[in-house]
Amino acid sequence: MKRIALFLVALVTLVSCGDEIEFNTPALQANKEYDFWKAKYFSASINDSGYLTISGGNAAETVALTVPTVLEGTYVFGDVNSMEARFENAQGTVFSTNNRPASSVSIYPEYGEIVIESIDYVNASFTGTFHFLAFNEAGNNSIGFNEGVFYQIPLTSGSFPSAVYTCDDAIANTQNVLANLALVDMSDSDAYEVACNTYVAALENQKNYCGDVDGAIQDIIDGLNNCQLPCEQAEINRAAAQIEFENASIGNYTERCANYLFYLTEQMEFCGDEDGSIQIIIDALNCADDDNDGIPTIYEDFNGDGDITNDDIDADGIPNYLDNDDDGDGVLTADEQLDIDGNPIDSDGDGDVDFLDNDDDGDGILSMYETGNTDGDTLDDYLDADDDDDGILTSAENADPNGDGDPADAIDTDADGIPDYLDDM
Numbered sequence: 001m002k003r004i005a006l007f008l009v010a011l012v013t014l015v016s017c018g019d020e021i022e023f024n025t026p027a028l029q030a031n032k033e034y035d036f037w038k039a040k041y042f043s044a045s046i047n048d049s050g051y052l053t054i055s056g057g058n059a060a061e062t063v064a065l066t067v068p069t070v071l072e073g074t075y076v077f078g079d080v081n082s083m084e085a086r087f088e089n090a091q092g093t094v095f096s097t098n099n100r101p102a103s104s105v106s107i108y109p110e111y112g113e114i115v116i117e118s119i120d121y122v123n124a125s126f127t128g129t130f131h132f133l134a135f136n137e138a139g140n141n142s143i144g145f146n147e148g149v150f151y152q153i154p155l156t157s158g159s160f161p162s163a164v165y166t167c168d169d170a171i172a173n174t175q176n177v178l179a180n181l182a183l184v185d186m187s188d189s190d191a192y193e194v195a196c197n198t199y200v201a202a203l204e205n206q207k208n209y210c211g212d213v214d215g216a217i218q219d220i221i222d223g224l225n226n227c228q229l230p231c232e233q234a235e236i237n238r239a240a241a242q243i244e245f246e247n248a249s250i251g252n253y254t255e256r257c258a259n260y261l262f263y264l265t266e267q268m269e270f271c272g273d274e275d276g277s278i279q280i281i282i283d284a285l286n287c288a289d290d291d292n293d294g295i296p297t298i299y300e301d302f303n304g305d306g307d308i309t310n311d312d313i314d315a316d317g318i319p320n321y322l323d324n325d326d327d328g329d330g331v332l333t334a335d336e337q338l339d340i341d342g343n344p345i346d347s348d349g350d351g352d353v354d355f356l357d358n359d360d361d362g363d364g365i366l367s368m369y370e371t372g373n374t375d376g377d378t379l380d381d382y383l384d385a386d387d388d389d390d391g392i393l394t395s396a397e398n399a400d401p402n403g404d405g406d407p408a409d410a411i412d413t414d415a416d417g418i419p420d421y422l423d424d425m
Contacts, residue, residue, distance in 0.1 A: 025151075025152075026042060026125065026151060026152045026153055026154060027039075027042070027149065027150070027151045027152075028042040028054070028056035028063070028148075028149070028150040028151070028153060029148070029149060030063075030130070030131075030145045030146065030147055030148030030149065031145065031146050031147050031148075032087075032143065032144070032145050033143065033144055034146075037061075037145070038058070039056025039057055039058060039063065040056075040057070040058040040059070041056060041057060041058075042054070042055065042056030042057075042150070042153050043055060043056070043153065043154060043155075043156040043157070044125070044126050044153045044154060044155045044156065044157075045155070045156065045157035045158050046070055046155065046157070046158030046159060046160065046161070047158060048158075049068075050068070050069065050070060050161045050164065050165060051066055051067065051068050051082065052066070052067050052068075052069070052070045052116075052126070053065065053066045054066075054114075054126060054150055054153050056150070056153075060089070060090035061087065061088065061089055061090060062086075062087070062088045063085070063086070063087050063145070064084075064085070064086045065084075065085050065086075065114050065130055065150075066082070066083065066084045066085075066086075067082070067083050067114060067116070068082040068083065068165075068208050068209050069164060069165060069166055069167070069209060070119070070160060070161060070164055071116070071119075071164050071166055072116050072117065072118060072119055073115075073116060074113055074114075074115045075113060075114050075115075075116070075211070076111055076112070076113050076211045076213055077097035077111060077112035077113060077114065077132045078097040078098070078110050078111040078112055078132070078133075079111065079207075079211045079212055079213055080098075080207045080208050080211055080212060081098050081208070082208035082209070083097075083114075083208075083211060084096060084097055084098050085097045085112055085114070085130065085132035085134055085145070086134065087134050087143050087145070089143070093136055093141075094136070094137070095134035095135060095136050095141075095142065095143045096134050096135065096137075097110070097111075097112055097132050097133070097134050097135075099134070099135040099136060099137055099139055100135065100139055101135050101139045101140075101142070102138060102139035102140045104140065105135075105139060105140055105142070110133040110135070110142075111213065112130070112131050112132025112133060112134075112145075113130065113131065113132070114128060114129070114130040114132075115128045115129045115130070116128040117129065120152070121160065123152075123154075124154060124155040124160070125152040125153055125154050125155065126150065126152075126153045126155070127150065127151050127152055127153070128149075128150055129147075129148060129149055129150075130145070130148035130149075130150070131144075131145055131146040131147065131148055132144070132145055132148075133145075165209065166209065167206075167209045167210035169209070170202075170205050170206040170208070170209040170210055171206060171210065173202050173205065173206075174199075174202040174203060174205070174206045177195075177198055177199050177202040178199060178202075180195060180198075181195045181196060181198075181199050186229075186233050186236075186237070187237050187240070189229040189234075189266060189270075192227070192229050192233075193227045193228070193229070196224055196227035197227050199224070200221055200224060200227060203217050203220060203221050204221070228270055229266070229270050230270070231267075231270050231271040233270075234263070234266050234267045234269075234270040234271055235267060235271065237263045237266065237267075238260075238263040238264055238266070238267045240263075241256075241259050241260045241262070241263040241264075242260055242263075244256050244259065244260070245257060245259070245260035249341060249342075249343050250295060250296065250299050250342070250343050250344060251338065251339070251341045251342025251343040252341070252342060253287075253296045253298070253299065254287055254288075254289055254296050257285060257286075257287035257296070258287050260285070261282060261285055261287060264278055264281060264282050264285075265282070268282075286298050290321050290322055291321060291322050291323060291324050291333075292324070292334070293323075293324045293326070293332065293333035293334045293355075294333060294334045294338075294342075295320075295326070295333060295344070295355065297321045300319075300320040300321040300326070301321075302320065302356075308320075308321045309321075313326050313327055313328075313356055314326065314327050314328030314329075314358070315328075316328055326355050326356060327354075327355060327356050327358045327367075328358060328368070329358040329359070329366060329367035329368045329382070330367060330368035330371070331354075331367055331368075331382065333355040336353075336354040336355040337354045344356075347361055347362075348361050348362030348363075348385070349362070350362050358405070359405065361379075361382060361385050361394075362385065362395070363385050363387070363393065363394035363395045363399065363421075364394070364395045364399055364400050364403070364405070365394065365399050365400055365405060365406075365407050365421075366405035366406065367382035369405070369406060369407055370382035370387070374387045374388050374389075374422050375387065375388055375389035375424070377389060387421055387422055388421065388422050388424040389424060390424040394421045397410075397411070397419075397421035398410065398411035398421070399411075399419065399421035407419065407421070410422075
Protein backbone atom coordinates (compact mmCIF):
# COMPACT_ATOMS: atom_id res chain seq x y z
CA MET A 1 0.00 0.00 0.00
CA LYS A 2 2.86 2.34 0.79
CA ARG A 3 4.33 1.84 -2.71
CA ILE A 4 0.96 2.57 -4.33
CA ALA A 5 0.53 5.69 -2.20
CA LEU A 6 3.94 6.99 -3.22
CA PHE A 7 3.20 6.27 -6.86
CA LEU A 8 -0.07 8.19 -6.68
CA VAL A 9 1.77 11.16 -5.16
CA ALA A 10 4.13 11.11 -8.13
CA LEU A 11 1.22 11.07 -10.53
CA VAL A 12 -0.47 13.97 -8.77
CA THR A 13 2.78 15.93 -8.94
CA LEU A 14 2.90 15.49 -12.71
CA VAL A 15 -0.77 16.42 -13.07
CA SER A 16 0.02 19.71 -11.35
CA CYS A 17 2.35 20.52 -14.24
CA GLY A 18 -0.62 21.27 -16.44
CA ASP A 19 -1.96 18.01 -17.86
CA GLU A 20 -4.14 15.21 -16.57
CA ILE A 21 -4.07 11.43 -16.80
CA GLU A 22 -6.53 8.86 -15.68
CA PHE A 23 -5.05 6.18 -13.40
CA ASN A 24 -6.60 3.49 -15.55
CA THR A 25 -5.12 4.93 -18.73
CA PRO A 26 -1.57 4.11 -19.89
CA ALA A 27 0.76 7.10 -19.80
CA LEU A 28 4.42 8.10 -20.09
CA GLN A 29 5.34 11.60 -18.98
CA ALA A 30 7.97 13.60 -17.09
CA ASN A 31 9.54 16.99 -16.60
CA LYS A 32 11.97 17.71 -19.45
CA GLU A 33 14.32 20.48 -18.46
CA TYR A 34 11.61 21.34 -15.88
CA ASP A 35 8.89 21.69 -18.54
CA PHE A 36 6.10 19.15 -18.68
CA TRP A 37 6.55 16.49 -21.39
CA LYS A 38 4.03 13.82 -22.29
CA ALA A 39 4.09 11.01 -24.82
CA LYS A 40 1.16 10.78 -27.20
CA TYR A 41 1.99 7.15 -28.03
CA PHE A 42 3.88 4.53 -26.02
CA SER A 43 4.69 0.84 -25.95
CA ALA A 44 6.95 -1.80 -24.42
CA SER A 45 8.97 -4.43 -26.27
CA ILE A 46 11.12 -7.42 -25.32
CA ASN A 47 13.84 -8.51 -27.76
CA ASP A 48 15.29 -11.99 -28.31
CA SER A 49 17.96 -11.36 -25.66
CA GLY A 50 15.31 -10.59 -23.04
CA TYR A 51 16.00 -6.83 -22.99
CA LEU A 52 12.98 -4.68 -22.12
CA THR A 53 12.49 -1.28 -23.78
CA ILE A 54 9.77 1.16 -22.73
CA SER A 55 9.32 3.92 -25.28
CA GLY A 56 7.03 6.79 -26.07
CA GLY A 57 6.89 9.90 -28.14
CA ASN A 58 4.88 12.70 -29.65
CA ALA A 59 4.94 14.29 -33.06
CA ALA A 60 8.51 15.55 -32.71
CA GLU A 61 10.34 13.77 -29.87
CA THR A 62 10.84 10.22 -28.53
CA VAL A 63 12.09 8.65 -25.31
CA ALA A 64 13.30 5.05 -24.96
CA LEU A 65 14.28 3.33 -21.69
CA THR A 66 16.10 -0.02 -21.96
CA VAL A 67 17.08 -2.55 -19.28
CA PRO A 68 18.50 -6.07 -19.73
CA THR A 69 16.04 -7.92 -17.48
CA VAL A 70 12.27 -8.19 -17.45
CA LEU A 71 12.02 -7.97 -13.69
CA GLU A 72 10.88 -5.47 -11.10
CA GLY A 73 13.74 -3.47 -9.65
CA THR A 74 15.96 -0.42 -9.93
CA TYR A 75 18.36 -0.07 -12.88
CA VAL A 76 21.05 2.61 -13.13
CA PHE A 77 21.58 4.51 -16.38
CA GLY A 78 24.91 5.92 -17.49
CA ASP A 79 27.06 2.97 -16.52
CA VAL A 80 26.74 0.16 -19.06
CA ASN A 81 25.32 -0.02 -22.57
CA SER A 82 22.63 -2.52 -21.63
CA MET A 83 20.92 0.05 -19.40
CA GLU A 84 20.22 3.15 -21.45
CA ALA A 85 17.88 6.11 -21.65
CA ARG A 86 17.67 7.77 -25.09
CA PHE A 87 15.98 10.96 -26.19
CA GLU A 88 15.69 12.13 -29.80
CA ASN A 89 14.62 15.71 -30.45
CA ALA A 90 12.77 17.22 -33.41
CA GLN A 91 16.05 17.85 -35.23
CA GLY A 92 17.02 14.16 -35.04
CA THR A 93 19.78 14.68 -32.44
CA VAL A 94 20.12 11.66 -30.17
CA PHE A 95 20.93 12.11 -26.51
CA SER A 96 21.99 9.00 -24.60
CA THR A 97 22.99 8.19 -21.04
CA ASN A 98 25.77 6.10 -22.59
CA ASN A 99 27.40 9.19 -24.08
CA ARG A 100 29.98 10.63 -21.72
CA PRO A 101 30.05 14.38 -21.03
CA ALA A 102 32.92 16.33 -22.57
CA SER A 103 35.59 17.32 -20.06
CA SER A 104 34.65 20.97 -20.59
CA VAL A 105 31.14 20.14 -19.40
CA SER A 106 31.79 17.77 -16.53
CA ILE A 107 34.51 15.42 -15.32
CA TYR A 108 32.04 13.34 -13.32
CA PRO A 109 29.84 10.59 -14.76
CA GLU A 110 26.14 11.34 -14.90
CA TYR A 111 23.74 8.71 -13.64
CA GLY A 112 19.99 8.24 -13.82
CA GLU A 113 17.69 5.35 -13.11
CA ILE A 114 14.55 3.53 -14.04
CA VAL A 115 12.47 1.82 -11.38
CA ILE A 116 10.18 -0.92 -12.65
CA GLU A 117 7.71 -0.90 -9.78
CA SER A 118 5.23 -3.45 -11.07
CA ILE A 119 4.74 -5.84 -13.96
CA ASP A 120 1.24 -6.95 -14.81
CA TYR A 121 1.83 -10.35 -16.37
CA VAL A 122 -1.86 -10.92 -17.02
CA ASN A 123 -2.39 -7.72 -18.99
CA ALA A 124 1.28 -7.52 -20.10
CA SER A 125 2.04 -3.97 -18.96
CA PHE A 126 4.69 -2.11 -16.97
CA THR A 127 4.53 0.66 -14.37
CA GLY A 128 7.33 2.64 -12.76
CA THR A 129 9.38 5.84 -12.57
CA PHE A 130 12.53 7.26 -14.15
CA HIS A 131 14.94 10.17 -14.32
CA PHE A 132 18.12 10.73 -16.35
CA LEU A 133 20.57 13.20 -17.86
CA ALA A 134 21.55 12.29 -21.43
CA PHE A 135 24.30 13.78 -23.64
CA ASN A 136 24.69 14.14 -27.35
CA GLU A 137 27.47 12.20 -29.08
CA ALA A 138 29.99 15.04 -28.67
CA GLY A 139 29.15 15.27 -24.98
CA ASN A 140 28.79 19.04 -25.09
CA ASN A 141 25.01 19.26 -24.81
CA SER A 142 22.53 17.50 -22.56
CA ILE A 143 18.86 16.90 -21.90
CA GLY A 144 17.52 16.17 -18.42
CA PHE A 145 14.32 14.36 -17.45
CA ASN A 146 13.07 14.12 -13.86
CA GLU A 147 9.96 12.98 -12.04
CA GLY A 148 9.27 10.63 -14.94
CA VAL A 149 6.38 8.18 -14.72
CA PHE A 150 5.26 5.35 -16.96
CA TYR A 151 1.94 3.78 -16.12
CA GLN A 152 0.55 0.50 -17.47
CA ILE A 153 2.60 0.70 -20.66
CA PRO A 154 1.46 -2.27 -22.79
CA LEU A 155 3.78 -4.91 -24.23
CA THR A 156 3.30 -4.71 -27.98
CA SER A 157 6.36 -6.57 -29.28
CA GLY A 158 8.01 -9.75 -28.04
CA SER A 159 6.97 -11.88 -25.11
CA PHE A 160 7.93 -12.54 -21.53
CA PRO A 161 10.94 -14.90 -21.43
CA SER A 162 10.36 -18.33 -19.94
CA ALA A 163 13.43 -17.84 -17.71
CA VAL A 164 14.48 -14.39 -16.59
CA TYR A 165 18.24 -13.84 -16.36
CA THR A 166 19.06 -11.53 -13.46
CA CYS A 167 21.97 -9.78 -11.79
CA ASP A 168 22.18 -12.65 -9.28
CA ASP A 169 22.52 -15.11 -12.16
CA ALA A 170 25.29 -13.02 -13.68
CA ILE A 171 27.18 -12.89 -10.37
CA ALA A 172 26.84 -16.66 -9.90
CA ASN A 173 28.15 -17.23 -13.43
CA THR A 174 31.15 -14.96 -12.79
CA GLN A 175 32.00 -16.88 -9.61
CA ASN A 176 31.84 -20.22 -11.42
CA VAL A 177 34.07 -18.96 -14.22
CA LEU A 178 36.52 -17.54 -11.69
CA ALA A 179 36.66 -20.92 -9.93
CA ASN A 180 37.52 -22.56 -13.25
CA LEU A 181 40.21 -19.96 -13.89
CA ALA A 182 41.81 -20.88 -10.58
CA LEU A 183 42.18 -24.47 -11.82
CA VAL A 184 44.00 -23.57 -15.02
CA ASP A 185 47.55 -24.86 -15.47
CA MET A 186 49.46 -21.58 -15.28
CA SER A 187 52.38 -23.08 -17.15
CA ASP A 188 50.15 -23.06 -20.25
CA SER A 189 49.79 -19.43 -21.32
CA ASP A 190 47.31 -20.30 -24.09
CA ALA A 191 45.01 -22.12 -21.65
CA TYR A 192 45.28 -19.19 -19.26
CA GLU A 193 44.39 -16.71 -22.01
CA VAL A 194 41.30 -18.70 -23.01
CA ALA A 195 40.11 -19.08 -19.40
CA CYS A 196 40.90 -15.45 -18.62
CA ASN A 197 38.94 -14.18 -21.64
CA THR A 198 36.02 -16.31 -20.50
CA TYR A 199 36.29 -14.60 -17.12
CA VAL A 200 36.37 -11.16 -18.76
CA ALA A 201 33.24 -12.05 -20.75
CA ALA A 202 31.54 -13.09 -17.51
CA LEU A 203 32.56 -9.81 -15.87
CA GLU A 204 31.24 -7.81 -18.83
CA ASN A 205 28.02 -9.78 -18.59
CA GLN A 206 27.84 -8.97 -14.89
CA LYS A 207 28.29 -5.29 -15.70
CA ASN A 208 25.41 -5.51 -18.16
CA TYR A 209 23.02 -7.03 -15.68
CA CYS A 210 24.20 -5.45 -12.41
CA GLY A 211 25.84 -2.20 -13.45
CA ASP A 212 29.22 -1.02 -12.19
CA VAL A 213 28.61 2.35 -10.61
CA ASP A 214 31.78 2.29 -8.47
CA GLY A 215 33.92 0.88 -11.30
CA ALA A 216 34.99 -2.17 -9.27
CA ILE A 217 34.23 -4.66 -12.04
CA GLN A 218 36.02 -2.58 -14.65
CA ASP A 219 39.03 -2.35 -12.33
CA ILE A 220 39.19 -6.16 -12.27
CA ILE A 221 39.00 -6.30 -16.06
CA ASP A 222 41.69 -3.65 -16.47
CA GLY A 223 43.88 -5.50 -13.96
CA LEU A 224 43.85 -8.60 -16.15
CA ASN A 225 45.99 -6.75 -18.71
CA ASN A 226 44.17 -8.07 -21.79
CA CYS A 227 44.59 -11.58 -20.39
CA GLN A 228 48.33 -11.71 -20.96
CA LEU A 229 50.06 -14.13 -18.61
CA PRO A 230 51.34 -12.10 -15.62
CA CYS A 231 55.07 -11.45 -15.71
CA GLU A 232 55.47 -12.99 -12.25
CA GLN A 233 53.98 -16.26 -13.52
CA ALA A 234 56.17 -16.20 -16.63
CA GLU A 235 59.22 -15.92 -14.35
CA ILE A 236 58.00 -18.84 -12.23
CA ASN A 237 57.50 -20.98 -15.34
CA ARG A 238 60.94 -20.12 -16.67
CA ALA A 239 62.60 -20.90 -13.33
CA ALA A 240 60.94 -24.34 -13.19
CA ALA A 241 62.00 -25.10 -16.77
CA GLN A 242 65.55 -23.97 -15.97
CA ILE A 243 65.84 -26.38 -13.04
CA GLU A 244 64.67 -29.26 -15.23
CA PHE A 245 67.09 -28.25 -17.98
CA GLU A 246 70.04 -28.02 -15.61
CA ASN A 247 69.30 -31.58 -14.46
CA ALA A 248 68.83 -32.96 -17.96
CA SER A 249 70.41 -36.20 -19.16
CA ILE A 250 71.26 -37.28 -22.69
CA GLY A 251 67.88 -38.99 -22.96
CA ASN A 252 65.78 -35.91 -22.14
CA TYR A 253 68.15 -33.05 -22.97
CA THR A 254 66.56 -32.09 -26.30
CA GLU A 255 63.06 -32.00 -24.83
CA ARG A 256 64.05 -30.06 -21.73
CA CYS A 257 66.22 -27.65 -23.69
CA ALA A 258 63.32 -26.87 -26.03
CA ASN A 259 61.03 -26.43 -23.01
CA TYR A 260 63.52 -24.05 -21.37
CA LEU A 261 63.84 -22.09 -24.62
CA PHE A 262 60.05 -21.82 -24.84
CA TYR A 263 59.68 -20.35 -21.35
CA LEU A 264 62.63 -18.01 -21.83
CA THR A 265 60.86 -16.69 -24.92
CA GLU A 266 57.61 -16.30 -22.98
CA GLN A 267 59.43 -14.43 -20.23
CA MET A 268 60.70 -11.99 -22.85
CA GLU A 269 57.17 -11.64 -24.27
CA PHE A 270 55.42 -11.01 -20.96
CA CYS A 271 58.16 -9.27 -18.98
CA GLY A 272 60.41 -7.67 -21.56
CA ASP A 273 64.19 -7.93 -21.71
CA GLU A 274 65.52 -4.43 -21.24
CA ASP A 275 69.12 -5.45 -20.47
CA GLY A 276 69.19 -8.24 -23.07
CA SER A 277 70.11 -10.87 -20.49
CA ILE A 278 67.40 -13.31 -21.57
CA GLN A 279 68.42 -13.04 -25.22
CA ILE A 280 72.02 -13.83 -24.26
CA ILE A 281 70.86 -17.08 -22.62
CA ILE A 282 68.73 -17.95 -25.64
CA ASP A 283 71.60 -17.33 -28.04
CA ALA A 284 73.89 -19.60 -26.00
CA LEU A 285 71.44 -22.53 -25.96
CA ASN A 286 72.00 -25.41 -28.35
CA CYS A 287 69.01 -27.74 -28.34
CA ALA A 288 69.87 -29.34 -31.67
CA ASP A 289 70.44 -32.93 -32.68
CA ASP A 290 71.97 -32.17 -36.05
CA ASP A 291 72.22 -35.77 -37.28
CA ASN A 292 68.95 -36.82 -35.63
CA ASP A 293 70.64 -39.79 -34.02
CA GLY A 294 69.14 -39.31 -30.56
CA ILE A 295 72.32 -37.82 -29.15
CA PRO A 296 72.07 -34.04 -28.70
CA THR A 297 74.76 -32.17 -30.59
CA ILE A 298 76.11 -30.65 -27.38
CA TYR A 299 76.92 -34.18 -26.11
CA GLU A 300 78.94 -35.04 -29.20
CA ASP A 301 81.91 -32.88 -28.23
CA PHE A 302 83.77 -35.88 -26.83
CA ASN A 303 87.15 -34.22 -26.34
CA GLY A 304 85.47 -31.36 -24.50
CA ASP A 305 87.28 -28.58 -26.31
CA GLY A 306 84.09 -26.77 -27.33
CA ASP A 307 84.65 -27.56 -31.00
CA ILE A 308 82.16 -30.16 -32.25
CA THR A 309 83.78 -30.32 -35.68
CA ASN A 310 86.95 -32.12 -34.55
CA ASP A 311 85.30 -35.11 -32.90
CA ASP A 312 85.22 -38.20 -35.13
CA ILE A 313 85.20 -41.42 -33.09
CA ASP A 314 85.25 -43.81 -36.07
CA ALA A 315 87.68 -41.67 -38.11
CA ASP A 316 85.44 -41.82 -41.18
CA GLY A 317 85.84 -38.12 -41.93
CA ILE A 318 82.37 -37.26 -40.65
CA PRO A 319 82.30 -35.46 -37.29
CA ASN A 320 80.16 -37.23 -34.72
CA TYR A 321 77.49 -34.51 -34.59
CA LEU A 322 76.78 -35.18 -38.29
CA ASP A 323 77.46 -38.96 -38.27
CA ASN A 324 74.46 -41.24 -37.83
CA ASP A 325 76.77 -44.13 -36.91
CA ASP A 326 79.30 -42.55 -34.58
CA ASP A 327 81.35 -45.68 -33.90
CA GLY A 328 81.09 -47.08 -37.43
CA ASP A 329 79.94 -50.46 -36.19
CA GLY A 330 77.11 -50.80 -38.67
CA VAL A 331 74.49 -50.15 -36.01
CA LEU A 332 73.00 -46.68 -36.38
CA THR A 333 73.50 -44.54 -33.30
CA ALA A 334 69.73 -44.08 -33.10
CA ASP A 335 69.37 -47.89 -32.83
CA GLU A 336 72.02 -48.43 -30.14
CA GLN A 337 70.89 -49.61 -26.71
CA LEU A 338 69.30 -47.18 -24.25
CA ASP A 339 68.11 -47.43 -20.66
CA ILE A 340 64.50 -46.79 -19.62
CA ASP A 341 65.25 -43.06 -19.39
CA GLY A 342 66.53 -42.91 -22.96
CA ASN A 343 70.21 -42.68 -21.97
CA PRO A 344 72.89 -44.69 -23.83
CA ILE A 345 74.12 -47.80 -22.00
CA ASP A 346 77.39 -49.73 -21.93
CA SER A 347 76.37 -53.31 -22.71
CA ASP A 348 79.78 -54.89 -22.12
CA GLY A 349 80.84 -52.66 -19.23
CA ASP A 350 84.09 -51.63 -20.87
CA GLY A 351 83.59 -47.92 -20.18
CA ASP A 352 82.37 -47.06 -23.65
CA VAL A 353 78.62 -46.65 -24.22
CA ASP A 354 77.38 -48.70 -27.15
CA PHE A 355 77.06 -45.85 -29.63
CA LEU A 356 80.79 -45.18 -29.18
CA ASP A 357 81.82 -48.85 -28.94
CA ASN A 358 82.47 -50.79 -32.14
CA ASP A 359 82.36 -54.06 -30.20
CA ASP A 360 79.20 -53.65 -28.16
CA ASP A 361 79.24 -57.03 -26.42
CA GLY A 362 83.03 -57.08 -25.89
CA ASP A 363 83.45 -60.51 -27.48
CA GLY A 364 86.36 -59.48 -29.70
CA ILE A 365 84.29 -59.41 -32.88
CA LEU A 366 83.37 -56.00 -34.22
CA SER A 367 79.64 -55.35 -34.10
CA MET A 368 79.60 -54.68 -37.83
CA TYR A 369 80.32 -58.40 -38.41
CA GLU A 370 77.63 -59.63 -36.02
CA THR A 371 74.45 -58.99 -37.96
CA GLY A 372 72.31 -61.99 -37.01
CA ASN A 373 70.90 -63.78 -33.98
CA THR A 374 72.46 -67.22 -34.14
CA ASP A 375 70.91 -68.78 -31.06
CA GLY A 376 67.48 -67.17 -31.52
CA ASP A 377 67.40 -65.66 -28.07
CA THR A 378 66.42 -62.08 -27.26
CA LEU A 379 69.87 -60.67 -28.05
CA ASP A 380 71.30 -60.10 -31.50
CA ASP A 381 74.83 -61.45 -31.85
CA TYR A 382 76.41 -58.01 -31.58
CA LEU A 383 75.00 -57.75 -28.06
CA ASP A 384 75.33 -61.46 -27.14
CA ALA A 385 78.52 -62.56 -25.38
CA ASP A 386 77.67 -66.22 -26.21
CA ASP A 387 76.44 -66.14 -29.78
CA ASP A 388 75.61 -69.86 -30.09
CA ASP A 389 74.39 -70.30 -26.51
CA ASP A 390 76.64 -73.28 -25.91
CA GLY A 391 77.79 -72.06 -22.51
CA ILE A 392 81.18 -70.96 -23.82
CA LEU A 393 81.70 -67.24 -24.32
CA THR A 394 82.34 -66.18 -27.90
CA SER A 395 85.59 -64.54 -26.79
CA ALA A 396 86.85 -68.00 -25.65
CA GLU A 397 86.05 -69.81 -28.90
CA ASN A 398 88.87 -68.44 -31.09
CA ALA A 399 86.47 -66.31 -33.06
CA ASP A 400 89.25 -63.96 -34.22
CA PRO A 401 92.71 -65.45 -33.87
CA ASN A 402 94.50 -62.55 -35.57
CA GLY A 403 92.71 -60.00 -33.38
CA ASP A 404 91.55 -57.67 -36.16
CA GLY A 405 87.91 -57.92 -35.14
CA ASP A 406 86.96 -59.76 -38.33
CA PRO A 407 85.86 -63.37 -37.66
CA ALA A 408 86.87 -64.51 -41.16
CA ASP A 409 89.73 -66.50 -39.57
CA ALA A 410 87.55 -68.01 -36.82
CA ILE A 411 88.45 -71.62 -35.80
CA ASP A 412 86.13 -74.44 -36.98
CA THR A 413 87.28 -77.42 -34.89
CA ASP A 414 84.94 -80.04 -36.38
CA ALA A 415 85.35 -78.72 -39.93
CA ASP A 416 81.58 -78.62 -40.44
CA GLY A 417 81.67 -75.21 -42.04
CA ILE A 418 80.40 -73.48 -38.90
CA PRO A 419 83.01 -71.68 -36.79
CA ASP A 420 83.11 -72.77 -33.15
CA TYR A 421 81.74 -69.49 -31.81
CA LEU A 422 78.55 -70.06 -33.85
CA ASP A 423 78.43 -73.88 -33.48
CA ASP A 424 76.65 -75.29 -30.46
CA MET A 425 77.53 -78.88 -31.33
